[in-house]
Amino acid sequence: MDGALKENDLSHVVAADKAHVWHHLIQHKPFEQGDPRIIIEGKGMRVWDQKGKEHLDAVSGGVWTVNVGYGRESIAKAVYDQLIKLNYFAGSAGSIPGALFAEKLISKMPGMTRTYYTNSGSEANEKAFKMVRQIAHKRYGGKKHKILYRDRDYHGTTITALSAGGQQERNAQYGPYTPGFVSVPHCLEYRAGDQGAPVENYGEWAADQIEQVILREGPDTVGALCLEPVTAGGGVITPPQGYWDRVQEICKKYDILLHIDEVVCGVGRTGTWFGYQQYGVQPDMVTMAKGVASGYAAIACLVTTEEVFDMFKDDASDPMNYFRDISTFGGCTAGPAAAIENMRIIEDEGLLENTSAMGDYMLDSLGALMDKHSVIGQVRGKGLFLGAELVQDRDSRTPAEEKMVQAVVGDCMAQGVIIGATNRSLPGYNNTLCFSPALIATKDDIDQILYAVDGALKRVFG
Numbered sequence: 001m002d003g004a005l006k007e008n009d010l011s012h013v014v015a016a017d018k019a020h021v022w023h024h025l026i027q028h029k030p031f032e033q034g035d036p037r038i039i040i041e042g043k044g045m046r047v048w049d050q051k052g053k054e055h056l057d058a059v060s061g062g063v064w065t066v067n068v069g070y071g072r073e074s075i076a077k078a079v080y081d082q083l084i085k086l087n088y089f090a091g092s093a094g095s096i097p098g099a100l101f102a103e104k105l106i107s108k109m110p111g112m113t114r115t116y117y118t119n120s121g122s123e124a125n126e127k128a129f130k131m132v133r134q135i136a137h138k139r140y141g142g143k144k145h146k147i148l149y150r151d152r153d154y155h156g157t158t159i160t161a162l163s164a165g166g167q168q169e170r171n172a173q174y175g176p177y178t179p180g181f182v183s184v185p186h187c188l189e190y191r192a193g194d195q196g197a198p199v200e201n202y203g204e205w206a207a208d209q210i211e212q213v214i215l216r217e218g219p220d221t222v223g224a225l226c227l228e229p230v231t232a233g234g235g236v237i238t239p240p241q242g243y244w245d246r247v248q249e250i251c252k253k254y255d256i257l258l259h260i261d262e263v264v265c266g267v268g269r270t271g272t273w274f275g276y277q278q279y280g281v282q283p284d285m286v287t288m289a290k291g292v293a294s295g296y297a298a299i300a301c302l303v304t305t306e307e308v309f310d311m312f313k314d315d316a317s318d319p320m321n322y323f324r325d326i327s328t329f330g331g332c333t334a335g336p337a338a339a340i341e342n343m344r345i346i347e348d349e350g351l352l353e354n355t356s357a358m359g360d361y362m363l364d365s366l367g368a369l370m371d372k373h374s375v376i377g378q379v380r381g382k383g384l385f386l387g388a389e390l391v392q393d394r395d396s397r398t399p400a401e402e403k404m405v406q407a408v409v410g411d412c413m414a415q416g417v418i419i420g421a422t423n424r425s426l427p428g429y430n431n432t433l434c435f436s437p438a439l440i441a442t443k444d445d446i447d448q449i450l451y452a453v454d455g456a457l458k459r460v461f462g
């Protein structure tokens with residue numbers, strides 16, 4: 001169009017998108033008739049599409065990312081200043097924002113000391129898996145190489161990240177997978193009945209199932225356990241009482257590295273800097289991505305303890321004995337520059353406190369909706385990371401049909417409120433509505449989200 005794009009006339013943009021863009025995670029056949037949604041602008045909690053329609057975004061950019069909200073000029077400025085000073089150099093060298101963000105990040109993570117930069121959550125997890133494999137080779141003759149992951153958890157989209165993926169529908173048709181990844185049962189107490197679990201001490205029982213898998217596989221073959229602190233796309237699963245204590249105990253007992261995937265929870269989402277900090281756990285490796293710079297720049301990190309780090313420098317006489325890995329865009333300086341400012345905003349605006357307070361308010365409000373809508377089987381979550389599991393019947397807990405759940409999402413969208421739902425992930429269990437507004441959410445925003453959900457449930461389920 002050569003600059004001929006008239007203000008407010010986005011018809012060419014829509015046509016170019018329809019002709020040439022392959023959108024993520026969506027079937028394109030409907031776009032032969034209708035148009036894809038194109039998001040043009042964002043400010044605070046709200047975004048506007050190509051038709052000028054305003055939406056209240058209750059999912060922080062669709063996938064738990066824009067934690068400090070849209071339109072933050074100070075982040076844009078920090079990135080601008082950094083880019084004209086130095087945009088990039090490979091990560092074998094350091095950079096000013098890389099060093100300063102690592103220092104700031106580590107100050108929020110007692111017990112952790114080292115930050116490895118990369119550019120997506122999947123890639124950060126891959127780095128952790130590679131470290132586990134290399135440690136197995138260096139220390140255990142290659143034997144202690146298996147990585148345990150949990151049913152319903154998700155760790156990314158690459159083939160090896162999917163090898164650690166506990167969502168069968170996400171994985172379907174993309175195998176064969178990387179060997180050496182072993183599944184352990186999920187810890188969703190609401191579905192304990194489906195697992196044949198006892199009614200009492202479910203948390204300990206669910207963690208004990210991990211031990212059973214370790215014993216079955218042989219503890220000397222298991223190198224790491226990779227878990228989300230609160231499962232995100234698998235249905236917003238908050239861990240049951242007693243679960244994490246027992247998990248930590250099991251990892252110590254069998255000398256298994258605990259890798260916590262904070263790609264969603266990391267940097268404030270649950271009301272603490274990291275989700276694991278809600279449960280008093282001490283991990284060996286932590287991965288994070290989405291909220292690290294709230295989507296203002298691509299950045300992901302793998303953070304480790306000094307003990308893990310030391311395993312890669314203990315014998316410098318061996319030319320193979322270091323982490324022989326690179327991420328080209330892990331050397332982009334925009335990421336840490338944005339991340340420093342993102343963290344400053346969270347601190348200066350008291351967003352962790354706001355997240356806890358608004359999260360409690362939203363959880364209570366969702367709970368109150370249960371009185372009006374028997375289709376809500378359970379509400380759960382931590383901070384501004386919440387879910388409502390929909391069922392056909394509260395006694396049997398038969399999941400609501402995915403198409404009905406999607407109809408609720410569609411109805412909210414029509415009302416100008418963007419919510420999420422588990423989708424095409426878990427066979428038969430894509431029945432949880434997901435809410436993750438930005439950490440700046442106010443009571444008014446939450447009331448507006450709940451008002452839309454209330455109306456949608458009424459229209460879809462009667």
Ligand SMILES: Cc1ncc(COP(=O)(O)O)c(C=O)c1O
Nearest residue numbers: 120121122154155156232263289
């Ligand atoms: C828990 C978790 N881990 C990892 C990922 C993958 O992150 P990315 O899409 O940045 O590769 C996601 C993405 O949704 C996620 O939810």
